[in-house]
Amino acid sequence: MRYRAGIETRGRILETTRALIAEEGLEGTTIKAICDRAGVRPGSFYNLFKSKEEAIITVVREAINAVDPDPDHRGTDTVGELVDAYVRFLTDQPDLASVYIGLAVSGSKNNTDLKGRVIRHHEGRVARFADALVREGIPEPEANRRAETLVTALNGVALHLVLDASFDVETHARALLGDALEPA
Amino acid sequence: MRYRAGIETRGRILETTRALIAEEGLEGTTIKAICDRAGVRPGSFYNLFKSKEEAIITVVREAINAVDPDPDHRGTDTVGELVDAYVRFLTDQPDLASVYIGLAVSGSKNNTDLKGRVIRHHEGRVARFADALVREGIPEPEANRRAETLVTALNGVALHLVLDASFDVETHARALLGDALEPA
DNA sequence: ACGGAGTTTGAGTGATAACTCTAATTTGAA
DNA sequence: TTCAAATTAGAGTTATCACTCAAACTCCGT
Numbered sequence A, B: 001m002r003y004r005a006g007i008e009t010r011g012r013i014l015e016t017t018r019a020l021i022a023e024e025g026l027e028g029t030t031i032k033a034i035c036d037r038a039g040v041r042p043g044s045f046y047n048l049f050k051s052k053e054e055a056i057i058t059v060v061r062e063a064i065n066a067v068d069p070d071p072d073h074r075g076t077d078t079v080g081e082l083v084d085a086y087v088r089f090l091t092d093q094p095d096l097a098s099v100y101i102g103l104a105v106s107g108s109k110n111n112t113d114l115k116g117r118v119i120r121h122h123e124g125r126v127a128r129f130a131d132a133l134v135r136e137g138i139p140e141p142e143a144n145r146r147a148e149t150l151v152t153a154l155n156g157v158a159l160h161l162v163l164d165a166s167f168d169v170e171t172h173a174r175a176l177l178g179d180a181l182e183p184a
Numbered sequence C: 001a002c003g004g005a006g007t008t009t010g011a012g013t014g015a016t017a018a019c020t021c022t023a024a025t026t027t028g029a030a
Numbered sequence D: 001t002t003c004a005a006a007t008t009a010g011a012g013t014t015a016t017c018a019c020t021c022a023a024a025c026t027c028c029g030t
Helices: A004-028 A031-038 A042-048 A052-067 A079-092 A094-106 A112-135 A140-163 A169-181 B004-028 B031-038 B042-048 B052-066 B079-092 B094-105 B112-135 B140-163 B169-181
Strands: none
Touching: A004 A031, A004 A042, A004 A052, A004 A094, A031 A042, A031 A052, A052 A079, A052 A094, A052 A112, A079 A094, A079 A112, A079 A140, A079 A169, A094 A112, A094 A140, A094 B094, A094 B140, A112 A140, A112 B140, A140 A169, A140 B094, A140 B112, A140 B140, A140 B169, A169 B140, A169 B169, B004 B031, B004 B042, B004 B052, B004 B094, B031 B042, B031 B052, B052 B079, B052 B094, B052 B112, B079 B094, B079 B112, B079 B140, B079 B169, B094 B112, B094 B140, B112 B140, B140 B169
Protein backbone atom coordinates (compact mmCIF):
# COMPACT_ATOMS: atom_id res chain seq x y z
CA MET A 1 0.00 0.00 0.00
CA ARG A 2 2.52 2.53 -1.08
CA TYR A 3 1.16 3.51 -4.47
CA ARG A 4 -1.76 5.82 -5.08
CA ALA A 5 -3.86 2.98 -6.49
CA GLY A 6 -3.56 0.84 -3.39
CA ILE A 7 -4.47 3.68 -1.06
CA GLU A 8 -7.55 4.49 -3.11
CA THR A 9 -8.63 0.87 -3.22
CA ARG A 10 -8.19 0.57 0.51
CA GLY A 11 -10.38 3.62 1.07
CA ARG A 12 -13.05 2.26 -1.25
CA ILE A 13 -13.07 -1.06 0.58
CA LEU A 14 -13.44 0.60 3.98
CA GLU A 15 -16.24 2.84 2.80
CA THR A 16 -18.06 -0.11 1.29
CA THR A 17 -17.55 -2.18 4.41
CA ARG A 18 -19.02 0.54 6.57
CA ALA A 19 -22.06 0.89 4.32
CA LEU A 20 -22.61 -2.86 4.23
CA ILE A 21 -22.43 -3.27 8.00
CA ALA A 22 -25.00 -0.54 8.35
CA GLU A 23 -27.30 -1.99 5.70
CA GLU A 24 -26.94 -5.71 6.18
CA GLY A 25 -25.39 -6.14 9.58
CA LEU A 26 -22.14 -7.87 10.36
CA GLU A 27 -23.52 -11.16 9.18
CA GLY A 28 -24.34 -9.85 5.74
CA THR A 29 -20.97 -8.21 5.32
CA THR A 30 -19.15 -10.88 3.34
CA ILE A 31 -15.96 -10.66 1.33
CA LYS A 32 -17.96 -11.25 -1.82
CA ALA A 33 -20.39 -8.46 -0.99
CA ILE A 34 -17.60 -6.04 -0.16
CA CYS A 35 -15.66 -6.89 -3.29
CA ASP A 36 -18.65 -6.78 -5.63
CA ARG A 37 -19.69 -3.39 -4.38
CA ALA A 38 -16.22 -1.91 -4.18
CA GLY A 39 -15.37 -3.14 -7.67
CA VAL A 40 -12.45 -5.18 -6.43
CA ARG A 41 -11.50 -8.85 -6.61
CA PRO A 42 -10.88 -10.91 -3.48
CA GLY A 43 -7.19 -11.11 -4.31
CA SER A 44 -6.91 -7.34 -4.06
CA PHE A 45 -8.80 -7.32 -0.80
CA TYR A 46 -6.37 -9.80 0.71
CA ASN A 47 -3.44 -7.88 -0.65
CA LEU A 48 -4.52 -4.90 1.46
CA PHE A 49 -6.07 -6.57 4.52
CA LYS A 50 -4.84 -9.71 6.16
CA SER A 51 -8.38 -10.77 7.01
CA LYS A 52 -11.98 -9.70 6.83
CA GLU A 53 -11.83 -9.00 10.54
CA GLU A 54 -9.04 -6.49 10.10
CA ALA A 55 -11.17 -4.43 7.73
CA ILE A 56 -14.12 -4.54 10.10
CA ILE A 57 -12.04 -3.51 13.11
CA THR A 58 -10.69 -0.58 11.14
CA VAL A 59 -14.21 0.55 10.32
CA VAL A 60 -15.32 0.10 13.88
CA ARG A 61 -12.48 2.21 15.21
CA GLU A 62 -13.74 5.02 13.00
CA ALA A 63 -17.24 4.53 14.33
CA ILE A 64 -16.07 4.63 17.92
CA ASN A 65 -14.10 7.81 17.35
CA ALA A 66 -17.16 9.33 15.77
CA VAL A 67 -19.15 8.75 18.98
CA ASP A 68 -16.67 10.83 20.93
CA PRO A 69 -18.26 14.23 21.57
CA ASP A 70 -15.02 15.84 22.67
CA PRO A 71 -11.98 14.10 21.24
CA ASP A 72 -9.62 16.74 22.63
CA HIS A 73 -10.67 16.22 26.25
CA ARG A 74 -11.02 19.88 27.08
CA GLY A 75 -13.13 19.00 30.10
CA THR A 76 -15.46 21.97 29.86
CA ASP A 77 -18.51 20.19 28.52
CA THR A 78 -21.83 19.98 30.35
CA VAL A 79 -23.93 16.83 30.59
CA GLY A 80 -26.47 18.45 28.34
CA GLU A 81 -23.83 19.02 25.71
CA LEU A 82 -22.61 15.47 25.97
CA VAL A 83 -26.12 14.11 25.55
CA ASP A 84 -26.74 16.49 22.67
CA ALA A 85 -23.56 15.32 21.00
CA TYR A 86 -24.68 11.73 21.22
CA VAL A 87 -28.15 12.56 19.93
CA ARG A 88 -26.59 14.40 17.03
CA PHE A 89 -24.37 11.44 16.30
CA LEU A 90 -27.35 9.09 16.31
CA THR A 91 -29.52 11.23 14.07
CA ASP A 92 -26.78 12.43 11.71
CA GLN A 93 -24.95 9.16 11.29
CA PRO A 94 -27.35 6.32 11.99
CA ASP A 95 -25.20 4.01 9.88
CA LEU A 96 -22.21 4.38 12.13
CA ALA A 97 -24.46 4.12 15.15
CA SER A 98 -25.73 0.85 13.80
CA VAL A 99 -22.18 -0.38 13.36
CA TYR A 100 -21.32 0.60 16.90
CA ILE A 101 -24.28 -1.27 18.36
CA GLY A 102 -24.05 -4.24 16.04
CA LEU A 103 -20.44 -4.73 16.83
CA ALA A 104 -21.06 -4.71 20.55
CA VAL A 105 -23.48 -7.58 20.14
CA SER A 106 -22.22 -9.86 17.39
CA GLY A 107 -18.54 -9.12 17.49
CA SER A 108 -17.81 -9.67 21.11
CA LYS A 109 -18.17 -13.44 21.52
CA ASN A 110 -14.88 -14.55 20.09
CA ASN A 111 -12.99 -11.33 19.79
CA THR A 112 -11.50 -10.32 23.11
CA ASP A 113 -9.50 -7.50 21.56
CA LEU A 114 -12.56 -5.87 20.09
CA LYS A 115 -14.52 -6.38 23.26
CA GLY A 116 -11.84 -4.70 25.33
CA ARG A 117 -11.79 -1.78 22.96
CA VAL A 118 -15.51 -1.20 23.29
CA ILE A 119 -15.49 -1.55 27.06
CA ARG A 120 -12.59 0.87 27.43
CA HIS A 121 -14.40 3.36 25.27
CA HIS A 122 -17.54 2.97 27.34
CA GLU A 123 -15.60 3.59 30.55
CA GLY A 124 -14.07 6.71 29.08
CA ARG A 125 -17.51 8.04 28.20
CA VAL A 126 -18.86 7.29 31.67
CA ALA A 127 -15.93 9.15 33.23
CA ARG A 128 -16.59 12.19 31.06
CA PHE A 129 -20.29 12.19 31.97
CA ALA A 130 -19.45 11.73 35.64
CA ASP A 131 -17.05 14.69 35.62
CA ALA A 132 -19.70 16.86 34.04
CA LEU A 133 -22.24 15.77 36.65
CA VAL A 134 -19.81 16.65 39.44
CA ARG A 135 -19.33 20.07 37.88
CA GLU A 136 -23.09 20.41 38.08
CA GLY A 137 -23.08 19.80 41.83
CA ILE A 138 -23.78 16.11 42.15
CA PRO A 139 -21.46 14.47 44.69
CA GLU A 140 -18.89 11.96 43.50
CA PRO A 141 -20.05 8.42 44.11
CA GLU A 142 -23.59 9.27 43.10
CA ALA A 143 -22.39 11.14 40.01
CA ASN A 144 -20.55 8.09 38.79
CA ARG A 145 -23.49 5.79 39.25
CA ARG A 146 -25.80 8.22 37.48
CA ALA A 147 -23.33 8.64 34.65
CA GLU A 148 -23.15 4.91 34.15
CA THR A 149 -26.93 4.58 34.16
CA LEU A 150 -27.26 7.46 31.73
CA VAL A 151 -24.69 6.23 29.24
CA THR A 152 -26.12 2.72 29.36
CA ALA A 153 -29.66 4.00 28.87
CA LEU A 154 -28.55 6.16 25.95
CA ASN A 155 -27.09 3.08 24.33
CA GLY A 156 -30.53 1.54 24.72
CA VAL A 157 -31.89 4.49 22.77
CA ALA A 158 -29.32 3.83 20.06
CA LEU A 159 -30.26 0.17 20.04
CA HIS A 160 -33.89 0.99 19.50
CA LEU A 161 -33.05 3.44 16.76
CA VAL A 162 -31.49 0.56 14.87
CA LEU A 163 -34.83 -1.24 15.04
CA ASP A 164 -37.06 1.73 14.35
CA ALA A 165 -35.59 4.50 12.25
CA SER A 166 -38.42 6.86 13.19
CA PHE A 167 -37.78 6.51 16.91
CA ASP A 168 -37.88 9.86 18.69
CA VAL A 169 -34.32 9.86 19.96
CA GLU A 170 -34.31 13.42 21.19
CA THR A 171 -37.36 13.21 23.45
CA HIS A 172 -36.18 10.07 25.20
CA ALA A 173 -32.60 11.26 25.50
CA ARG A 174 -33.78 14.50 27.11
CA ALA A 175 -35.95 12.58 29.53
CA LEU A 176 -32.99 10.47 30.58
CA LEU A 177 -30.87 13.59 30.95
CA GLY A 178 -33.52 15.16 33.17
CA ASP A 179 -33.54 12.07 35.38
CA ALA A 180 -29.77 12.17 35.75
CA LEU A 181 -29.81 15.83 36.77
CA GLU A 182 -32.64 15.54 39.28
CA PRO A 183 -31.74 16.19 42.95
CA ALA A 184 -31.44 13.08 45.09
CA MET B 1 -45.86 -33.66 17.18
CA ARG B 2 -48.80 -35.55 18.52
CA TYR B 3 -47.13 -38.69 19.78
CA ARG B 4 -45.19 -39.04 22.98
CA ALA B 5 -41.94 -39.66 21.07
CA GLY B 6 -42.21 -36.43 19.12
CA ILE B 7 -42.93 -34.35 22.19
CA GLU B 8 -39.96 -35.83 24.01
CA THR B 9 -37.65 -35.26 21.07
CA ARG B 10 -38.82 -31.67 20.78
CA GLY B 11 -38.09 -31.10 24.44
CA ARG B 12 -34.65 -32.63 24.12
CA ILE B 13 -33.85 -30.44 21.13
CA LEU B 14 -34.94 -27.27 22.93
CA GLU B 15 -32.96 -28.17 26.03
CA THR B 16 -29.87 -28.89 23.96
CA THR B 17 -30.30 -25.65 22.03
CA ARG B 18 -30.50 -23.73 25.28
CA ALA B 19 -27.37 -25.40 26.61
CA LEU B 20 -25.44 -24.82 23.40
CA ILE B 21 -26.32 -21.13 23.27
CA ALA B 22 -25.04 -20.80 26.81
CA GLU B 23 -21.83 -22.71 26.10
CA GLU B 24 -20.92 -21.77 22.56
CA GLY B 25 -22.97 -18.72 21.74
CA LEU B 26 -25.32 -18.34 18.85
CA GLU B 27 -22.57 -18.84 16.32
CA GLY B 28 -21.60 -22.23 17.67
CA THR B 29 -25.18 -23.41 17.86
CA THR B 30 -25.42 -25.30 14.59
CA ILE B 31 -27.94 -27.90 13.45
CA LYS B 32 -25.18 -30.49 13.51
CA ALA B 33 -24.19 -29.58 17.06
CA ILE B 34 -27.77 -29.64 18.26
CA CYS B 35 -28.49 -32.96 16.59
CA ASP B 36 -25.28 -34.66 17.73
CA ARG B 37 -25.86 -33.69 21.32
CA ALA B 38 -29.58 -34.34 21.37
CA GLY B 39 -29.09 -37.76 19.77
CA VAL B 40 -31.28 -36.87 16.82
CA ARG B 41 -30.79 -36.78 13.06
CA PRO B 42 -31.39 -33.60 11.02
CA GLY B 43 -34.46 -35.18 9.43
CA SER B 44 -36.07 -35.41 12.83
CA PHE B 45 -35.13 -31.86 13.69
CA TYR B 46 -36.79 -30.56 10.56
CA ASN B 47 -39.81 -32.71 11.16
CA LEU B 48 -40.38 -30.78 14.39
CA PHE B 49 -39.05 -27.31 13.56
CA LYS B 50 -39.38 -25.54 10.27
CA SER B 51 -36.00 -23.86 10.71
CA LYS B 52 -33.11 -23.42 13.09
CA GLU B 53 -34.35 -19.92 13.75
CA GLU B 54 -37.70 -21.23 14.94
CA ALA B 55 -36.00 -23.38 17.57
CA ILE B 56 -33.89 -20.48 18.79
CA ILE B 57 -36.82 -18.09 18.96
CA THR B 58 -38.78 -20.70 20.87
CA VAL B 59 -36.00 -21.04 23.42
CA VAL B 60 -35.71 -17.29 23.90
CA ARG B 61 -39.47 -16.83 24.17
CA GLU B 62 -39.73 -19.59 26.76
CA ALA B 63 -36.99 -17.99 28.83
CA ILE B 64 -38.75 -14.63 28.75
CA ASN B 65 -42.12 -16.14 29.58
CA ALA B 66 -40.57 -18.08 32.43
CA VAL B 67 -39.94 -14.88 34.37
CA ASP B 68 -43.19 -13.13 33.41
CA PRO B 69 -44.83 -11.86 36.62
CA ASP B 70 -48.27 -12.05 34.97
CA PRO B 71 -48.21 -14.74 32.29
CA ASP B 72 -51.98 -14.70 31.85
CA HIS B 73 -52.13 -10.94 31.30
CA ARG B 74 -54.65 -10.32 34.03
CA GLY B 75 -53.32 -6.80 34.47
CA THR B 76 -52.21 -7.26 38.04
CA ASP B 77 -48.48 -6.65 37.65
CA THR B 78 -46.68 -3.59 39.01
CA VAL B 79 -43.88 -1.75 37.24
CA GLY B 80 -41.52 -2.96 39.92
CA GLU B 81 -42.47 -6.54 39.19
CA LEU B 82 -42.01 -6.05 35.48
CA VAL B 83 -38.57 -4.56 35.99
CA ASP B 84 -37.66 -7.34 38.43
CA ALA B 85 -38.74 -9.92 35.92
CA TYR B 86 -36.47 -8.46 33.28
CA VAL B 87 -33.59 -8.22 35.74
CA ARG B 88 -34.11 -11.84 36.65
CA PHE B 89 -34.12 -12.84 33.01
CA LEU B 90 -30.88 -10.95 32.43
CA THR B 91 -29.05 -12.28 35.46
CA ASP B 92 -30.34 -15.86 35.36
CA GLN B 93 -29.95 -16.38 31.63
CA PRO B 94 -27.34 -13.91 30.42
CA ASP B 95 -26.57 -15.99 27.37
CA LEU B 96 -30.17 -16.06 26.25
CA ALA B 97 -30.32 -12.35 26.95
CA SER B 98 -27.39 -11.95 24.63
CA VAL B 99 -29.24 -13.87 21.95
CA TYR B 100 -32.33 -11.77 22.56
CA ILE B 101 -30.39 -8.57 21.94
CA GLY B 102 -28.50 -10.15 19.08
CA LEU B 103 -31.71 -11.15 17.34
CA ALA B 104 -32.96 -7.61 17.68
CA VAL B 105 -29.85 -6.13 16.10
CA SER B 106 -28.27 -8.49 13.60
CA GLY B 107 -31.20 -10.76 12.94
CA SER B 108 -33.55 -8.06 11.87
CA LYS B 109 -31.52 -6.53 9.08
CA ASN B 110 -32.65 -8.76 6.25
CA ASN B 111 -35.42 -10.57 7.98
CA THR B 112 -38.57 -8.47 7.83
CA ASP B 113 -40.57 -11.16 9.56
CA LEU B 114 -38.21 -11.24 12.52
CA LYS B 115 -38.00 -7.47 12.64
CA GLY B 116 -41.77 -7.17 12.85
CA ARG B 117 -41.81 -9.77 15.57
CA VAL B 118 -39.21 -7.93 17.63
CA ILE B 119 -40.96 -4.58 17.23
CA ARG B 120 -44.31 -6.08 18.13
CA HIS B 121 -42.80 -7.66 21.22
CA HIS B 122 -41.29 -4.34 22.19
CA GLU B 123 -44.61 -2.56 21.75
CA GLY B 124 -46.35 -5.18 23.84
CA ARG B 125 -43.85 -4.67 26.62
CA VAL B 126 -44.21 -0.91 26.48
CA ALA B 127 -47.99 -1.26 26.70
CA ARG B 128 -47.74 -3.45 29.81
CA PHE B 129 -45.33 -1.04 31.46
CA ALA B 130 -47.58 1.88 30.57
CA ASP B 131 -50.66 0.15 32.00
CA ALA B 132 -48.79 -0.56 35.20
CA LEU B 133 -47.67 3.08 35.43
CA VAL B 134 -51.26 4.24 34.96
CA ARG B 135 -52.32 1.91 37.76
CA GLU B 136 -49.72 3.65 39.88
CA GLY B 137 -51.30 7.04 39.28
CA ILE B 138 -49.34 8.45 36.35
CA PRO B 139 -51.66 10.02 33.75
CA GLU B 140 -51.97 8.43 30.32
CA PRO B 141 -49.87 10.27 27.78
CA GLU B 142 -47.05 10.74 30.26
CA ALA B 143 -47.24 7.12 31.37
CA ASN B 144 -46.75 5.93 27.83
CA ARG B 145 -43.74 8.12 27.21
CA ARG B 146 -42.16 7.04 30.48
CA ALA B 147 -42.84 3.41 29.69
CA GLU B 148 -41.14 3.72 26.35
CA THR B 149 -38.13 5.45 27.87
CA LEU B 150 -37.92 2.83 30.61
CA VAL B 151 -38.14 -0.20 28.32
CA THR B 152 -35.62 1.31 25.93
CA ALA B 153 -33.23 2.13 28.75
CA LEU B 154 -33.57 -1.40 30.15
CA ASN B 155 -32.58 -2.76 26.78
CA GLY B 156 -29.50 -0.59 27.06
CA VAL B 157 -28.77 -2.35 30.34
CA ALA B 158 -29.14 -5.70 28.59
CA LEU B 159 -26.87 -4.53 25.82
CA HIS B 160 -24.17 -3.58 28.27
CA LEU B 161 -24.51 -6.88 30.07
CA VAL B 162 -23.58 -8.56 26.81
CA LEU B 163 -20.34 -6.62 26.84
CA ASP B 164 -19.57 -6.87 30.53
CA ALA B 165 -20.80 -9.93 32.35
CA SER B 166 -20.10 -8.37 35.74
CA PHE B 167 -22.26 -5.33 35.05
CA ASP B 168 -24.49 -4.47 38.00
CA VAL B 169 -27.81 -4.91 36.26
CA GLU B 170 -29.95 -4.64 39.36
CA THR B 171 -28.65 -1.29 40.62
CA HIS B 172 -29.06 0.43 37.29
CA ALA B 173 -32.43 -1.14 36.60
CA ARG B 174 -33.72 0.05 39.97
CA ALA B 175 -32.43 3.54 39.31
CA LEU B 176 -34.29 3.63 36.01
CA LEU B 177 -37.42 2.33 37.73
CA GLY B 178 -37.16 5.08 40.33
CA ASP B 179 -36.91 7.71 37.61
CA ALA B 180 -39.99 6.37 35.87
CA LEU B 181 -42.03 6.43 39.08
CA GLU B 182 -41.01 9.92 40.15
CA PRO B 183 -43.77 12.59 40.24
CA ALA B 184 -43.75 15.00 37.34
C1' DA C 1 13.04 2.96 -20.46
C1' DC C 2 14.46 -0.17 -17.00
C1' DG C 3 13.14 -3.13 -13.30
C1' DG C 4 11.79 -4.29 -8.75
C1' DA C 5 7.98 -3.59 -5.94
C1' DG C 6 3.16 -2.85 -5.60
C1' DT C 7 -1.34 -4.11 -7.36
C1' DT C 8 -4.90 -6.77 -9.65
C1' DT C 9 -7.09 -10.70 -11.46
C1' DG C 10 -10.53 -14.46 -11.00
C1' DA C 11 -10.85 -19.17 -11.00
C1' DG C 12 -10.35 -22.28 -7.43
C1' DT C 13 -10.06 -24.65 -2.60
C1' DG C 14 -11.75 -26.75 1.25
C1' DA C 15 -14.74 -26.28 4.91
C1' DT C 16 -19.10 -26.02 6.73
C1' DA C 17 -23.62 -24.22 6.90
C1' DA C 18 -28.80 -25.04 6.67
C1' DC C 19 -31.84 -27.86 4.86
C1' DT C 20 -34.26 -31.88 1.87
C1' DC C 21 -35.89 -36.40 0.60
C1' DT C 22 -37.37 -41.07 0.55
C1' DA C 23 -37.78 -45.05 2.67
C1' DA C 24 -38.12 -47.55 6.98
C1' DT C 25 -39.93 -47.77 11.52
C1' DT C 26 -42.88 -46.76 15.42
C1' DT C 27 -47.01 -45.08 17.56
C1' DG C 28 -51.64 -45.25 19.39
C1' DA C 29 -56.73 -44.61 18.42
C1' DA C 30 -60.46 -47.39 16.91
C1' DT D 1 -55.05 -56.16 15.68
C1' DT D 2 -54.96 -52.83 12.20
C1' DC D 3 -53.24 -49.05 9.70
C1' DA D 4 -52.87 -44.21 8.69
C1' DA D 5 -50.28 -40.85 10.59
C1' DA D 6 -46.26 -39.50 13.10
C1' DT D 7 -41.57 -40.08 13.64
C1' DT D 8 -36.90 -41.21 12.39
C1' DA D 9 -32.77 -42.15 9.75
C1' DG D 10 -28.88 -40.35 7.40
C1' DA D 11 -26.92 -39.72 3.05
C1' DG D 12 -27.25 -36.13 -0.08
C1' DT D 13 -28.08 -31.33 -2.00
C1' DT D 14 -27.20 -26.69 -2.54
C1' DA D 15 -25.24 -22.70 -1.10
C1' DT D 16 -21.95 -19.80 0.66
C1' DC D 17 -18.23 -18.73 3.43
C1' DA D 18 -13.27 -16.94 4.12
C1' DC D 19 -9.37 -17.28 1.88
C1' DT D 20 -5.35 -18.67 -1.74
C1' DC D 21 -2.34 -18.38 -5.61
C1' DA D 22 0.25 -17.89 -9.74
C1' DA D 23 0.27 -15.12 -13.41
C1' DA D 24 -0.35 -10.62 -15.51
C1' DC D 25 -0.20 -5.88 -15.16
C1' DT D 26 0.84 -1.07 -13.33
C1' DC D 27 3.40 2.22 -10.97
C1' DC D 28 7.30 5.18 -10.19
C1' DG D 29 12.18 6.04 -8.55
C1' DT D 30 16.25 5.83 -10.92
